[in-house]
Amino acid sequence: MGIKRALRHSAWICWKDLLEFSRSKLRLVMLILMPLLMMMMVGFIFPTGDTISQQPIALANQDMAVNGTSLGDSFVAQLETVNEQTGMMELTDAADFDDIKSKIQDGEVMGGIIVPSTFTSDILSGRQGNITVMTDQSNPQMSATIQTVLTAVIEQLGFLMAEQNLNQTYGVSLEQAPAVLMPYNVELKGIVPGDPNYFEFVAPGIMAMVVMMSLMTGLPHAISYEKDMGTLDGMLSAPISRWSIIVGKVMAQSSMGLIQGFIILLLSVLLFGVTIQGSILLVVFLIILTVFSFVGLGILITSFADKEETATMVMMTFMFPMMFLSGVFFPIQQMPSFMQTLANFLPLTYAADALRKVMVLGAGIDAVFTDVIVLAAFGSVLLAIAVPMFKRAMSR
Amino acid sequence: MSDVAIDATNLTKKFGDFTAVDHISFQVKKGEIFGLLGPNGAGKSTAIRMLSTLSAPTEGTALVAGFDVRKEDGKVREHIGLVSEKLIMYDELTASENLRLFGNLYDIPKDVLEKRMSKLLDFVRMKQWADHRIDTFSTGMKQRINVIRALVNQPEILFLDEPTLGLDPQSTAEIRELVRRINIENGTTIILTTHMMTEADMLCDRIGIIDRGKIVALDTPVGLKRSVSGSDTTLFEFEIPNLTPSLVSSVKSLGSVKSVVQDDPTHVKVSSTGDDSFDTLVDMLRKNGAQIRTVRNLEPTLEDVFLKITGHEVRDEAAKAPIPTRKGGPPGMRPRKRVR
Numbered sequence: 001m002g003i004k005r006a007l008r009h010s011a012w013i014c015w016k017d018l019l020e021f022s023r024s025k026l027r028l029v030m031l032i033l034m035p036l037l038m039m040m041m042v043g044f045i046f047p048t049g050d051t052i053s054q055q056p057i058a059l060a061n062q063d064m065a066v067n068g069t070s071l072g073d074s075f076v077a078q079l080e081t082v083n084e085q086t087g088m089m090e091l092t093d094a095a096d097f098d099d100i101k102s103k104i105q106d107g108e109v110m111g112g113i114i115v116p117s118t119f120t121s122d123i124l125s126g127r128q129g130n131i132t133v134m135t136d137q138s139n140p141q142m143s144a145t146i147q148t149v150l151t152a153v154i155e156q157l158g159f160l161m162a163e164q165n166l167n168q169t170y171g172v173s174l175e176q177a178p179a180v181l182m183p184y185n186v187e188l189k190g191i192v193p194g195d196p197n198y199f200e201f202v203a204p205g206i207m208a209m210v211v212m213m214s215l216m217t218g219l220p221h222a223i224s225y226e227k228d229m230g231t232l233d234g235m236l237s238a239p240i241s242r243w244s245i246i247v248g249k250v251m252a253q254s255s256m257g258l259i260q261g262f263i264i265l266l267l268s269v270l271l272f273g274v275t276i277q278g279s280i281l282l283v284v285f286l287i288i289l290t291v292f293s294f295v296g297l298g299i300l301i302t303s304f305a306d307k308e309e310t311a312t313m314v315m316m317t318f319m320f321p322m323m324f325l326s327g328v329f330f331p332i333q334q335m336p337s338f339m340q341t342l343a344n345f346l347p348l349t350y351a352a353d354a355l356r357k358v359m360v361l362g363a364g365i366d367a368v369f370t371d372v373i374v375l376a377a378f379g380s381v382l383l384a385i386a387v388p389m390f391k392r393a394m395s396r
Numbered sequence: 397m398s399d400v401a402i403d404a405t406n407l408t409k410k411f412g413d414f415t416a417v418d419h420i421s422f423q424v425k426k427g428e429i430f431g432l433l434g435p436n437g438a439g440k441s442t443a444i445r446m447l448s449t450l451s452a453p454t455e456g457t458a459l460v461a462g463f464d465v466r467k468e469d470g471k472v473r474e475h476i477g478l479v480s481e482k483l484i485m486y487d488e489l490t491a492s493e494n495l496r497l498f499g500n501l502y503d504i505p506k507d508v509l510e511k512r513m514s515k516l517l518d519f520v521r522m523k524q525w526a527d528h529r530i531d532t533f534s535t536g537m538k539q540r541i542n543v544i545r546a547l548v549n550q551p552e553i554l555f556l557d558e559p560t561l562g563l564d565p566q567s568t569a570e571i572r573e574l575v576r577r578i579n580i581e582n583g584t585t586i587i588l589t590t591h592m593m594t595e596a597d598m599l600c601d602r603i604g605i606i607d608r609g610k611i612v613a614l615d616t617p618v619g620l621k622r623s624v625s626g627s628d629t630t631l632f633e634f635e636i637p638n639l640t641p642s643l644v645s646s647v648k649s650l651g652s653v654k655s656v657v658q659d660d661p662t663h664v665k666v667s668s669t670g671d672d673s674f675d676t677l678v679d680m681l682r683k684n685g686a687q688i689r690t691v692r693n694l695e696p697t698l699e700d701v702f703l704k705i706t707g708h709e710v711r712d713e714a715a716k717a718p719i720p721t722r723k724g725g726p727p728g729m730r731p732r733k734r735v736r
Binding site for chain 1: 478481501549
């Protein structure tokens, strides 16, 4: 009876919050826009091999012909043929190292290739032909990408050259040449069918993150805002349990978090070609569990923060490390070991991990059992701390 | 049942080293309008917050509608209504949605609630605005809805914390009228805080003057004023164009008159005792052919009372030094001294 009555009060408070929310068109638009932008952002900002296109690269061919033949010219011709097919670079001519350097400094080009003057003579006299690749190290991401791409292209051209040399000098047939040059070949085989993209990696994490954000920002905001406005006094002076207030607020914030979570799910499937391998029901269960694990943290922040601004600051302090440390954007395994240890204390790590396993790898409940236990434990412990704190904070 | 609505004993609230309310004890009788009068920062709001169970007393307690605010806060809440300094209403919701929300928090059955809502809206002549959003209302309209929101559970006791703060003169008059009607028509006991002397004088049956967390005087408005003049003496100033020495001496001969001072040929000040002294004076003057052009009551105002009792004028304590609100203090509550 008591619980039923308290829940009825919660339902009314939740109804009030959602009604208030639905009256603001801007907030409704944001509810949908936020996950959309989030997906676009994380999906497109990171450079990957196949997103490199039309990068301006300077090319300086300083090679001096020996007896009328210039191997540098044929290298450039081959490079241009490859580039025509892939469209990775936009080649511009340059004179020498200094010229390319100033072009990079001016921002005209992202990198450069230099064929040195001794290129032909080196090769003809049995040495390796050096090719210089110049990058702008002040932009490490781009520098690394351009370096990788150019090195691969040049190596590939060298490989073709080697095949021809083998054929002409030793009479090895062109079919056999690769086996002679590279006896070992690497064949990649992932465990996910199809061709997974970065979206499949981030989508589950983003879902967990959006749910987290809506609780961690929404809950303290919802309560401290009412405190500041004075409307909380209306609820506090009514004969209802303090529980009802917090439960009602959690209900409202969770529904908004869930809506955003599902918008992400929908967008991933419809717009970004993500396929869900595991059970949808398990995904839903995990999202609800994620909500549960963050409720306590949200209430805790609410109890500590006496003003809306304080709540926002405290929340930001916790949220950003969570976002970047929990493997949503970057795999945890890439991080230094002490960061990995830290990541193990964040509930978002487990939420993102479990959702990824189920959505991308098609795992069942047994594979995410540890995650489920950790999330449930985290939620319960924090709630046990937060509820008395909240009650105390309300009667100050 | 006793006829006491509120019985506060040594009610105290401390925020750290700062004592906002300092051992106040008072009783409010059922059906009366009781005023807590004092400057901002005197502890009025904190007292109201403790009585309405929003803030736990540091020391002492109070019985509100017969229940202890410390031990039976749930019971107290069932019997009170609260209009606090800030509006307790959701701007994006309509008037009736707001009333419905709070009605449901009091577990009022649906049909009873709907009937009561319509009666309350009628009571403040806001029925045609029932389905309009609060943020489309004027400040006065908002406050009318805010007051009936506090009446949705038909409380025995209604707390009003600065109910006319920030309202224009017309709305202020409306709200004062409303408070009086609630008291008369529903028999609701009302406790209101104000820093306006005139408001306390106009509305309250009894007034507690609160200064620096202490109740320094408690009486009816008339009683408080008499405490300044020392007895039940009232001072009148008459303007009589055809004033004659014989008129003055016949006034002097009246039994209730204690002294007569003539300032100039047409003005005379009369100090007299007794509740019917004014009638006696006027009757006598008219009988002797005096044409009374104006009469002024030189009765002391509550301002005088406050000045006499506290030794300083009504002023906002907080305005003297910009001191940050202490953690956990109620909004608008500022300590007087910086706590080191």
